[in-house]
Amino acid sequence: MRAQAHALEGVMASLIILLGLFFALQAVTVTPLTASLAQQHVADQGQAAATGTLTAAQETGDLRPTLLYWNESRATFHGATGRGFYxxxxxxxxxxxxxxxTFNPRRLVFNVNLVYxxxxxxxxRRPLVRSGEPPADVVVATRTVTxxxxxxxxxxxxxxxxxHLENGSYFAPDVGSxxxxxxxxxxxVIWQG
Incomplete structure (x- = not known):
């Protein structure tokens, strides 16, 4: 009788261990949905970072000086490559x-385009920064400067x-009134690198 109790106890312990392993394996299974949720999280973080950076730059007045950082004699931005972008x-x-x-520590790659x-x-569309060809799943944030x-x-x-712009040679023409x-x-335009 005592041997049967020990045998039953051993079977029950084995079942508990097997059930524990089964639930543990279910908890760590990576599915396509899990991967897409992780990509969505990265995209959401990238969107927030891009929007926040442009908003901060607009509030501190740092957008306009970048647009005006133009080398007339070379017809490109100061220090840009021979193709005219960074x-x-x-x-x-x-x-x-x-x-x-904002982006380098997070290993996010970015391009910057100027649309006029x-x-x-x-x-x-004129490229200002070209870090590569973006994939299909990119995040885009924009700000407009007059x-x-x-x-x-x-x-x-x-x-x-x-x-002054009206007297200079600039990539965008005078089209305003x-x-x-x-x-x-x-x-x-940002994406995971």
């Missing part, structure tokens, strides 16, 4: 520093020059 991170402006500080109207009223005729271009150190020169949308 490839090793953001431009050497306050906005570029903010983008690098040409003389015919068509939307044009440029005025009296805005002055910046030199390589970021200081205003004596050249009155004091408005053009409206440029800064588009930040």
């Amino acid at each position: 490839v090793a991170g953001g431009p050497p402006t306050a906005l570029g520093g903010m983008l690098n500080e 109207l040409d003389s015919a009223g068509n939307r044009q 440029l005025y005729d009296h805005d002055r271009l910046r030199d390589a150190s970021g200081e205003p020059t004596n050249t 009155g004091e408005v020169y053009n409206v440029v949308e800064i588009e930040v």
